[in-house]
Amino acid sequence: MTHQMHPFHMVTPSPWPILGAISTLILTSGLVVWMHLKTMALANLGLTTLLLTASQWWRDIIREGTLQGHHTKKVQKSLQYGMVLFITSEILFFFGFFWTFFFLSLNPSHSLGLQWPPKGVSPMDPFEVPLLNTMVLLASGLTVTWAHHSIMDGARKNSISALTVTILLGLYFTALQAMEYYEAPFSISDGAYGSTFFLTTGFHGLHVIIGTTFLATCLIRQKLSHFTTSHHFGFEAAAWYWHFVDLVWIFLFTSVYWWGT
Numbered sequence: 281m282t283h284q285m286h287p288f289h290m291v292t293p294s295p296w297p298i299l300g301a302i303s304t305l306i307l308t309s310g311l312v313v314w315m316h317l318k319t320m321a322l323a324n325l326g327l328t329t330l331l332l333t334a335s336q337w338w339r340d341i342i343r344e345g346t347l348q349g350h351h352t353k354k355v356q357k358s359l360q361y362g363m364v365l366f367i368t369s370e371i372l373f374f375f376g377f378f379w380t381f382f383f384l385s386l387n388p389s390h391s392l393g394l395q396w397p398p399k400g401v402s403p404m405d406p407f408e409v410p411l412l413n414t415m416v417l418l419a420s421g422l423t424v425t426w427a428h429h430s431i432m433d434g435a436r437k438n439s440i441s442a443l444t445v446t447i448l449l450g451l452y453f454t455a456l457q458a459m460e461y462y463e464a465p466f467s468i469s470d471g472a473y474g475s476t477f478f479l480t481t482g483f484h485g486l487h488v489i490i491g492t493t494f495l496a497t498c499l500i501r502q503k504l505s506h507f508t509t510s511h512h513f514g515f516e517a518a519a520w521y522w523h524f525v526d527l528v529w530i531f532l533f534t535s536v537y538w539w540g541t
Contacts, residue, residue: 287354289344296337303330338497345514346506356513363517367524370487374528377480378535384472385540392472397541401473402465406537409460413453414533417488420449421526424495424519434509436502443499446522450492457485480536484528491525494518 307330310323345351351359385396393399404410427442461478468478498515501507507515 287352289350289352289355294337294340296333296340299333300330300337303333306330342501342506342514346501351511351513356511359513359517363520367520370524374480374483374531377476377483378531381476381480381536381540384476397473398471401470403473403541404460404464404537406533406541409456410533410537413456413460414529416449416453416456417526417529420446420453421523423449424522428515428519431502431507431512431515432509436505439507440499440502443495443502447492447495447499450488450495453488454485454492457481457488477536481532484525484532487525487528491518491522494521 303326305326307323307326310320310326313322314320384392388394388396388398397403423442423446427439427446430436430439430442466474466477468474495518498507498518501514
């Protein structure tokens with residue numbers, strides 16, 4: 281950086297993008313093979329190589345931003361714009377699921393018995409496990425905000441405690457959703473209702489797992505003193521993502537679980 285006349289990061293050639301793309305191709309091909317031949321060998325290979333590639337790629341980014349000083353204020357601003365665009369794409373991703381749900385529920389066809397939920401489907405009680413999950417995610421939104429303010433105030437111990445509580449709440453949410461799926465009175469093969477329910481809530485659950493992993497990485501980095509009061513975009517990105525997950529769940533609870541029943 282001492283020999284540069286500009287604040288931007290000129291990324292050196294890296295093998296991780298092409299290896300990540302190949303690993304993703306192997307994983308998706310393996311999932312297709314699993315669906316048809318019931319063998320997980322190729323999918324496991326793709327998942328393993330993808331995780332290894334991602335861990336090495338993240339290691340390089342952490343090294344560039346924390347130890348080598350490449351993440352200047354200009355670079356951080358670009359990363360913030362990129363994260364906003366990524367979350368926007370995720371919003372549009374879930375918009376497609378909500379569009380499907382409202383189209384089917386507001387215009388039930390003859391195959392659905394002209395009613396929603398369709399005949400023969402017993403929906404879940406929204407005021408049991410779904411309401412508990414809502415309280416869990418709302419509480420996690422408060423704790424991640426507590427962690428953010430603690431980092432900005434330089435209160436390292438408080439930020440570690442708040443991040444730990446947030447991660448535990450995320451794991452608790454995932455466990456509750458797994459129990460809900462296990463005890464569900466319908467399956468993904470139960471027509472339009474089952475497929476829209478499990479696809480929408482399942483992808484949200486996947487985002488919760490990703491967000492929990494994101495925050496767990498931030499917890500490790502905070503314990504290693506990677507974040508300062510003015511240089512902690514890695515955590516900010518995780519916090520934004522977690523708030524997005526919270527917001528999607530509120531829409532899910534009010535529409536799919538409550539209004540949709």
